[in-house]
Amino acid sequence: MNDLAGKHIVLGLTGGIACYKAAELCRGLVKEGATVQVVMTEASEQFITAVTMQALSGRPVYTSQWDAREPNNMPHINLSRQSDAILIAPCSADFMAKLVHGRADELLSLMCLARPIDKVPLLIAPAMNREMWAHPATQRNMQQLADDGATILGVGSGFQACGETGDGRMLEANELLEDLVAFLQPKALAGKRVLITAGPTFEALDPIRGITNHSSGKMGFAIARAAREAGADVVLVAGPVHLATPRGVRRIDVKSARDMLAAIEGEATRADVFVATAAVADWRPATHSDQKIKKDGSGAAPTLAFVENPDILATVAKSARAQSGALFCVGFAAESHDLVKHATAKRERKGIPLLVGNIGPLTFGQDDNQMLLVDAQGVQELPRASKLECARRLVAEIAQRLPRP
Numbered sequence: 001m002n003d004l005a006g007k008h009i010v011l012g013l014t015g016g017i018a019c020y021k022a023a024e025l026c027r028g029l030v031k032e033g034a035t036v037q038v039v040m041t042e043a044s045e046q047f048i049t050a051v052t053m054q055a056l057s058g059r060p061v062y063t064s065q066w067d068a069r070e071p072n073n074m075p076h077i078n079l080s081r082q083s084d085a086i087l088i089a090p091c092s093a094d095f096m097a098k099l100v101h102g103r104a105d106e107l108l109s110l111m112c113l114a115r116p117i118d119k120v121p122l123l124i125a126p127a128m129n130r131e132m133w134a135h136p137a138t139q140r141n142m143q144q145l146a147d148d149g150a151t152i153l154g155v156g157s158g159f160q161a162c163g164e165t166g167d168g169r170m171l172e173a174n175e176l177l178e179d180l181v182a183f184l185q186p187k188a189l190a191g192k193r194v195l196i197t198a199g200p201t202f203e204a205l206d207p208i209r210g211i212t213n214h215s216s217g218k219m220g221f222a223i224a225r226a227a228r229e230a231g232a233d234v235v236l237v238a239g240p241v242h243l244a245t246p247r248g249v250r251r252i253d254v255k256s257a258r259d260m261l262a263a264i265e266g267e268a269t270r271a272d273v274f275v276a277t278a279a280v281a282d283w284r285p286a287t288h289s290d291q292k293i294k295k296d297g298s299g300a301a302p303t304l305a306f307v308e309n310p311d312i313l314a315t316v317a318k319s320a321r322a323q324s325g326a327l328f329c330v331g332f333a334a335e336s337h338d339l340v341k342h343a344t345a346k347r348e349r350k351g352i353p354l355l356v357g358n359i360g361p362l363t364f365g366q367d368d369n370q371m372l373l374v375d376a377q378g379v380q381e382l383p384r385a386s387k388l389e390c391a392r393r394l395v396a397e398i399a400q401r402l403p404r405p
């Protein structure tokens with residue numbers, strides 16, 4: 001992926017052991033296509049060298065406001081004007097306090113103060129001991145920085161270098177990267193609540209066995225991430241899958257279709273958008289045995305009977321909120337052939353405004369997909385792309401179709 005292609009990021013390092021994670025973060029930023037200008041405070045150089053950061057960013061590091069490389073000798077002005085965002089990771093408690101007071105006695109704080117607030121966002125990844133983090137002064141400073149327009153990316157929790165355990169660790173490099181990418185995405189769904197189903201369902205036969213399918217859940221998880229990036233409040237109802245929850249998404253794990261329906265019905269009353277990507281089992285065993293169904297030695301196979309599962313999407317689409325247009329429903333159709341014909345018919349049968357068609361074998365378990373959008377106006381084919389890019393495009397298409405406030 002090249003989620004940061006064309007972006008120029010200033011990565012600021014302040015004093016803290018979490019500087020070791022900044023090396024990985026710098027690599028991640030470059031890998032996503034960003035150009036990275038590292039600026040380091042004197043204290044940060046106690047933890048990691050400018051040589052390391054230069055090698056990883058591919059650019060000389062700035063450490064002083066008196067850096068003579070700038071013809072006008074104003075690195076604080078030049079560096080901040082060129083950047084799409086300033087990310088301070090790690091940001092020490094002391095540096096937060098400094099920013100709060102608008103102090104500017106070295107390059108990084110000077111540059112933050114000199115940045116055009118409305119054009120160059122400032123993101124902060126705090127890193128400190130748990131007592132320092134919990135201290136009222138730090139909490140007060142964090143609130144003040146947020147009020148002054150900075151974005152605080154939060155902290156992780158767990159074992160700390162000092163030997164204590166608690167809140168205040170810097171987020172991991174991959175988490176910071178995901179947060180920065182999300183921050184820079186357009187906020188087409190700001191203030192909206194999005195509800196998503198993903199993955200397969202598992203219909204138990206007995207305590208050991210059941211019926212399921214090969215849905216990976218990747219498309220639904222990508223949509224959850226894209227919706228969150230677009231500013232939505234996202235609830236992801238997931239069948240059994242082994243995927244990490246996208247950052248900032250609330251996940252409800254379920255097993256059977258009936259569990260999934262119950263979770264969805266509980267959430268749908270508050271949602272503005274419902275996207276059904278789950279591969280819900282069409283049938284479930286008519287009976288469930290509390291004990292393992294055993295071979296009896298006769299060679300006779302058990303006779304299994306099935307009953308139809310509820311259609312979650314069709315049920316939600318019939319609700320009063322969906323019918324009134326307050327809840328916008330989107331379905332998926334995986335077909336093996338005649339995609340346009342089947343997808344068009346499925347949209348009408350399900351009673352939904354938008355249906356996404358795809359060719360099953362070309363998407364199941366894959367990292368990319370090709371989508372066909374079917375709505376009342378007709379059919380639109382989208383180019384093949386990664387599932388995350390497809391998800392972002394779909395989110396933009398959904399946002400365009402929502403009622404204007």
Ligand code: C5P
Nearest residue numbers: 276277278280310311312313331332333
């Ligand atoms: O009818 P079919 O299973 O092909 O429809 C696919 C669409 O309906 C998907 O959006 C899927 O998530 C949804 N669906 C559902 N509940 C079912 C079956 C399908 O929500 N029981």
